[in-house]
Amino acid sequence: MSVLRTLLGAKSLKVKMTLLLLAVSLVPLLISMLILTSQSSSVVESDTKNQQMHLAELSTSEINAWLNSKIASIQSVVKAHPEFLNGKSNTILPVLKIMAESDPEVYRFAYIDPQGMSIDTAGEKLDANKFDNFKKATVDKKVSVSEIIKEESSGKNIIIIDVPLVDSKGDFRGIVQSFLFPEQILSIINHIKFGETGYGYLLSPSGTYLVHPKKTGQKLEESSTAEKMALYKNTVFKDQSGYILYTEPDGTLKSAAYQTIEATGWKYFDCRAFGSIQTGDSFKEKFSGYASCFCAGCHCYSYDRLTDDDSPNHDNFIPHAASRAGRFIRPFEDAWRG
Structure with a gap:
């Protein structure tokens, strides 16, 4: 005999009506909860996306500001010292050495003359004509920033900023290079996490x-x-x-x-x-299991009590069922919350 037939065959009209009202009230409740859960999942996804976009904007803004400050400092010094345009390294290097000493984030500075000969603040000289960044600067005369690269001579990770020197006639007069440690960028990236x-x-x-x-x-x-x-x-x-x-x-x-x-x-x-923060699907799964266990507990207890000849007065059925079902589903409730 099915559970439904057993319940409907109960002698107490009060039990029948109570069970019918319970069933009618549970259906819209479960539907409402599923709708709210689905909406909650969408809200979580939207909030997650917005937070990620916001953190990306913050980090990008900080990195941009740091790089632009380094470029601006070189440009301001060049503007204040006309000797940078005369092509003489012996008058340019003393200024670059002072700049290097005043900025701990700078590994060193270098000056490349219009013919491509480079000399840095450590006294190292080399021919820059073989490098693509020098060839590019002689043509477009625009500021450029390298990728994070490993310098062959020192083995250090560096970023190179090239600031071309251009006179009032638009002629190329060399390049000022800044060799930067990338630790500040690494710090920004590692600081903001989601x-x-x-x-x-x-x-x-x-x-x-x-x-x-x-x-x-x-x-x-x-x-x-x-x-x-x-x-x-x-x-x-x-x-x-x-x-x-x-x-x-x-x-x-x-x-x-x-x-x-x-x-x-x-x-x-x-x-x-x-899936680390998007909890909507797991929430729905837990809720579905919770609801199923609740209904199963109620039905099992109903069947047990209504088919037992020694059962107590049927008028006490609902309080007993609720208490038994509550004990039955409590472990699932704890799992749902946890």
């Missing part, structure tokens, strides 16, 4: 990881699926900023907010495992 699985990283316009917890120096394609590469090509490398979802080769779903660092063209990413 959640337990969140991290930041820098990607160059050519697709090289400049800063990454595990992939620094690697090319993007070395550890990306074809789908991820296509996504980056159509979004990251085309847009100034955005928000993307992608799957890593190991199957991990990740979300990332990205922003362009104007001074360099680098892309800064605020990244995290998508």
Whole structure:
């Protein structure tokens, strides 16, 4: 005999009516809870996206400000010292040495004359004509910032800022170079994180990881699926900023907010495992299990009490059922909350 037939066959009309009203009230309650849970999931996802975008903007703004301050300091000194345009290193180097001593974030400065001969504040000389950045500066005469590179002579990670010198006639008069330690950028990236699985990283316009917890120096394609590469090509490398979802080769779903660092063209990413904060699905699963256990507990207890000849007065059925069901589902309730 089914549980439903047993309940309907109960002698007490009060029990029948109470069970019917309980069933009628539970259905809209469960539907309402599922709707609210779905809405909660959407709100969590929206808030997560907004927070990631905000943190990416903050980090990008700090990195931009730091790089621009270094460029501006060189330009202001050059403007205040006309001797930078005379092409004589013996009058330029003393000024650069003072600048190097006043900025602990600068590894050294160098001056490259119009013919491509370079001399730095440590006295090292070399021919810069073989370097692409010098060739480019002689043509476009624009400030440029290198990627984070490892210097061959010292083995140190550095960033090189090239500030071309141009006279009033528009003629190229050499370059002032600043060799910077990237620790400040690393500090900015490591300081702002999103959640337990969140991290930041820098990607160059050519697709090289400049800063990454595990992939620094690697090319993007070395550890990306074809789908991820296509996504980056159509979004990251085309847009100034955005928000993307992608799957890593190991199957991990990740979300990332990205922003362009104007001074360099680098892309800064605020990244995290998508499931680490997105709790809507797990919440719905727990709620469904909770509701199912509640109903199962009520039905089991109802069947037991209504088919037992020695059962107490049926008028006490609901209080007994509620108490028994409460003890039955309490472990599930604790799991749902935890």
